[in-house]
Amino acid sequence: MNSIKIITFLLLNFGFLFSYSQPVNVPWPDIVDSSDLVDTRSKPIEYQVKQIFRFPETGISADNMFPGARLNDMFMINDSTIQVQILPENHPVNMSPWYAFRMWSETDQSIYLKLSYKHGRHRYYPKLSSDSEHWAPVDSSDYFSEPGDTSALFRIHLKHDTIRISAQENIASDECKRWVDKMARKQFISRHTIGYSTLEKPLYGLSISESDGKNLLVILGRQHPPELTGYKEMIAFVESISENTRLARKFRKKFETIVVPMMNPDGVDNGHWRHNAGGIDLNRDWRHFHQPETFAFRKYILEKIKKQNARVCFGIDFHSTQEDIFYYSEKNINPDKEIITLKWINSINKRFPDNSFNPEPTGITSQVSKNWFLNEIKAESITYEVGDNTPRDIINKRGKEAAKQLMKIMLKDI
Numbered sequence: 525m526n527s528i529k530i531i532t533f534l535l536l537n538f539g540f541l542f543s544y545s546q547p548v549n550v551p552w553p554d555i556v557d558s559s560d561l562v563d564t565r566s567k568p569i570e571y572q573v574k575q576i577f578r579f580p581e582t583g584i585s586a587d588n589m590f591p592g593a594r595l596n597d598m599f600m601i602n603d604s605t606i607q608v609q610i611l612p613e614n615h616p617v618n619m620s621p622w623y624a625f626r627m628w629s630e631t632d633q634s635i636y637l638k639l640s641y642k643h644g645r646h647r648y649y650p651k652l653s654s655d656s657e658h659w660a661p662v663d664s665s666d667y668f669s670e671p672g673d674t675s676a677l678f679r680i681h682l683k684h685d686t687i688r689i690s691a692q693e694n695i696a697s698d699e700c701k702r703w704v705d706k707m708a709r710k711q712f713i714s715r716h717t718i719g720y721s722t723l724e725k726p727l728y729g730l731s732i733s734e735s736d737g738k739n740l741l742v743i744l745g746r747q748h749p750p751e752l753t754g755y756k757e758m759i760a761f762v763e764s765i766s767e768n769t770r771l772a773r774k775f776r777k778k779f780e781t782i783v784v785p786m787m788n789p790d791g792v793d794n795g796h797w798r799h800n801a802g803g804i805d806l807n808r809d810w811r812h813f814h815q816p817e818t819f820a821f822r823k824y825i826l827e828k829i830k831k832q833n834a835r836v837c838f839g840i841d842f843h844s845t846q847e848d849i850f851y852y853s854e855k856n857i858n859p860d861k862e863i864i865t866l867k868w869i870n871s872i873n874k875r876f877p878d879n880s881f882n883p884e885p886t887g888i889t890s891q892v893s894k895n896w897f898l899n900e901i902k903a904e905s906i907t908y909e910v911g912d913n914t915p916r917d918i919i920n921k922r923g924k925e926a927a928k929q930l931m932k933i934m935l936k937d938i
């Protein structure tokens with residue numbers, strides 16, 4: 525082969541290696557803290573084998589053959605206990621071991637499950653569902669572990685009908701797509717495919733607007749697959765902006781809201797603990813944009829700003845962690861104005877004194893979305909963290925109220 529043929533061959537066959545590695549020139553302050561420097565070029569991940577596990581001596585079966593499942597192995601360790609082996613997609617990885625699987629039995633019986641993690645510690649209290657819509661935590665009298673234990677032991681009651689056992693409510697990309705489609709039926713909401721994930725799943729975006737498109741509120745969610753409480757609060761938040769109230773209508777006449785509710789559909793559908801299918805924590809890729817998901821998001825927003833001669837007024841990235849926290853930047857992007865976040869958080873906390881957010885100022889160098897909003901597009905933004913165990917009815921009410929309060933503040937201040 526001559527050299528041109530060799531280059532053509534390499535590009536055709538290994539072009540994907542180059543597709544997102546072009547340097548992105550985002551202005552970024554000097555990084556002092558070495559923990560802020562993360563290499564986000566793709567790394568290999570391991571896929572779980574999709575299969576049915578059968579225990580003929582007990583009549584019990586289990587499987588992981590559905591989106592969002594994570595179950596790597598299962599075996600009996602004694603007559604009454606089954607060990608459930610859970611592995612991450614790759615490591616090192618954040619301590620958020622996700623698990624989700626189904627079980628059923630030929631006869632009614634109780635069995636102990638021992639969740640055992642490689643490269644992780646137990647974090648999520650197990651939840652059960654028989655219809656994958658309604659979830660309830662395992663009864664406390666059936667649960668025998670402490671937070672931070674390396675494994676978790678609990679008892680479940682099996683029947684002929686399938687039961688789902690999951691770290692949090694399992695909401696995969698198909699359900700998010702149904703929500704996106706439902707929202708897009710409103711006449712002031714349109715749906716866009718802003719790009720594709722590593723495994724070529726569409727990344728959906730919603731535009732909610734009755735405005736001239738000059739002022740943008742930008743919302744994203746689910747960079748981290750297990751972070752369901754943040755996802756749920758985002759849904760309530762976005763629905764509040766889309767309601768037929770005087771406040772929401774007034775807001776939509778002045779602001780266009782862009783929502784990308786599921787940034788990491790591959791990680792979500794494959795039951796990852798943290799990463800995308802490129803083996804990378806997407807919320808560390810907002811400086812170099814090596815991953816297609818972050819690359820597509822940035823391109824979409826920058827093109828929109830240019831095309832509509834718009835500016836981003838505020839950015840919100842929904843996540844979950846052990847408690848309710850707003851991470852915001854100490855640096856005020858509009859020094860002549862008060863930081864929106866502080867006003868906003870006070871107005872939310874006044875209404876939810878028992879489930880208030882902790883405001884936590886951070887630096888601006890780590891490679892997270894919040895700092896991209898600040899450093900490249902000069903917009904105030906926050907990481908909106910919802911507690912893993914925040915009551916679900918509070919999440920719903922608070923998400924709606926948080927949107928109302930932000931709409932009021934933005935209408936007054938911007």
Ligand SMILES: [Zn+2]
Pocket residue numbers: 748751843844
């Ligand atoms: Zn997160």
